[in-house]
Amino acid sequence: MQHRSLKPALMAVLTIISACLLAFTAKAGGESFEIYLNNKLILRQAVSQSLTLQSLQLDKANKEDQLVIYYNHCGAIGKGRTIAIRDDKGNVLKEWKFDDATKGMTIAVKELLQLEKTYTRTNLNIFYSAQQMPKGRTLSALQFTGKSTTWRYQHESWTVWPIAFVR
Structure with missing residues (x-):
């Protein structure tokens, strides 16, 4: 009677187990952003998510409020970051620049x-x-009225979220 080596069978079992474990591993990184109004999360979006249109409304926003935007570049803070307000034609109407050390980008609602x-x-x-x-x-x-509609900027291929300011 010959003893067969268990090594090939053991390697096959380990390969199958490894493949199964890798199938359930979450992908690290990815771009995402969050928008807060006065430390309250009002929007969280992963850039890789499928297209889902949603309306957000900021009721009773006043000039003392603060809007804070966090943008995550695969786990890192961006370098040379800017937030701009643009019109439909892409013209920059107002722009804020942020240093590389500060994680959140704060904009005073009174400026908006x-x-x-x-x-x-x-x-x-x-x-x-x-x-x-x-x-x-x-x-x-x-949007600065109580109406809440969703739309997509023509040159973008993913979700755009309306935010309405009501005084």
């Missing part, structure tokens, strides 16, 4: 409300760019 007065009847977009993403990305639309 001032844009409402200056650019009535204009669709305004929150636009993010950084050295890692020089072409940038539209994060959200701004």
